[in-house]
Amino acid sequence: MNPIARPDVLTQQLADGSTILFDPQTSIAHELNATGALIWEYCDGEHSIGDIAALLRECFDTPTVECQKDVTQFLETLQQRALLNASV
Amino acid sequence: MPATVVGDPQCLGLLSKLLAPFSSRAFADPCAAFRQLSDGRYAVETATLCTSGTCEAVADFCEWLLVTQAAIHCGDHLQLHGGAVQRAEQLILLPGLSGSGKTTLTLGMMASGFLPLTDDLILLDPRQSTVRPFERCFHVDASTLTIASELGLNKQLILPEALAQGFCRPRHWGVSGVPTCIVLPRYCPGAKLELNRLRPAQAWIALANLCMVTGKSSVHFSALSRLVEQTPTYQITYDHLSQAVETIIQLTQ
Incomplete structure (x- = not known):
């Protein structure tokens, strides 16, 4: 199943490039770096983990295997924090 | 719809003293509004009020309830737990939970010559990015009163x-303005003085945790983003009050 970001999570992008997710259910804020923010953006239900890894590979020129592993790990973290709707 | 507080005149007199700064405000003012009616009763714009107890306890409860309810109704402002002080062009926010100092x-x-805007609830206008005074009484215990006396603040x-x-109130207050510095205080007995500049994202997260629950909306969060992008934010851990004050003043110079 493709990852889907919870629509009620508020996203704030700051001028220094960092992105913050605020979960209104837990009142907890999470800081994302530029890569995390990009992955979050693609958690729209349209992109699979493979798609997201491929898009990141284009942006950051990372080896395929490593990229897929990083994306999976990051999505698992998002899921552990209950920020995603669909299972990864 | 305004709620009406009725009861023992002694209790209402006490309540009237505690809420005096709010009594002169027009009801259209979005902040706490409180007035005495022609028949001697008191009216506030808040929900139903019901309590019982000694005169002091009822007044204490009513003060808390009326001010908090009024603040909740002041929903267009971003509300943060914390203090704020002002001297000339300097307006410093001191956000923190109870016990943070x-x-x-x-x-x-x-x-040190600053005027308070609040010691309790920071009201930030999300459009103007200005903080307004919130002239609620300070809740003080005996040791805080001793400190105030030692600082020569009794007058x-x-x-x-x-x-x-349990209450005291400054005679003079600062005026609305744009914050120039944010300092998150952390009183820690025995700790060495430590000052850390926070990145905007760190500041955002720290301040979001101090927002009143009712104030958490996308408009307020955008205001919070502008605030942390425009205002240098620090965290200070301190043991001695004078050291903390001196350090904060140095930040503003």
Whole structure:
């Protein structure tokens, strides 16, 4: 199943490039770096983990295997924090 | 619809003293509004009020309830737990939860010529990015009153003898303005003085955790983003009040 970001999570992008997710259910804020923010953006239900890894590979020129592993790990973290709707 | 507070005149008199700064405000003012009716009763714009107890306890409860309810109704402002002080062009926010030392630090800053805007609830206008005064009484215990006295603040404060046990109120307040610096205080007995500049994201997260629950909306969060992008934010861990005040003043120079 493709990852889907919870629509009620508020996203704030700051001028220094960092992105913050605020979960209104837990009142907890999470800081994302530029890569995390990009992955979050693609958690729209349209992109699979493979798609997201491929898009990141284009942006950051990372080896395929490593990229897929990083994306999976990051999505698992998002899921552990209950920020995603669909299972990864 | 305004709620009406009725009861023992002694209790209402006490309540009237505690809420005096709010009594002159027009009801259209979005902040706490409180007025005495022609028949001697008191009216406020808040939900239904019901309590019982001694005169002091009822007044204490009503003060808390009326002010908090009024603040909740002031939903267009971003509301943060914390103090704020002002001197000339400098407006410093001191956001923090109970026990972080914000009231003592507010008093310490007052002793250095700053005027308070609040020691309790920061009201930030999300459109203007300005903080307005919130002239609620300070809740003080005996040790805080001793500190105020040692700082030579007794003439600047209306003391509990003229108000009610556990309350004091500054005689003069700062005016609305744009914050120039944010300092998150952390009173820690025995700790070495430590000052850390926070990145905007760190500041955002720290301040979001201090937002009143009712104030959490996308408009307020955008205001919070502008605030942390425009305002240098620090965290100070301190043991001695004078050191903390001195350090904060140096930040503003």
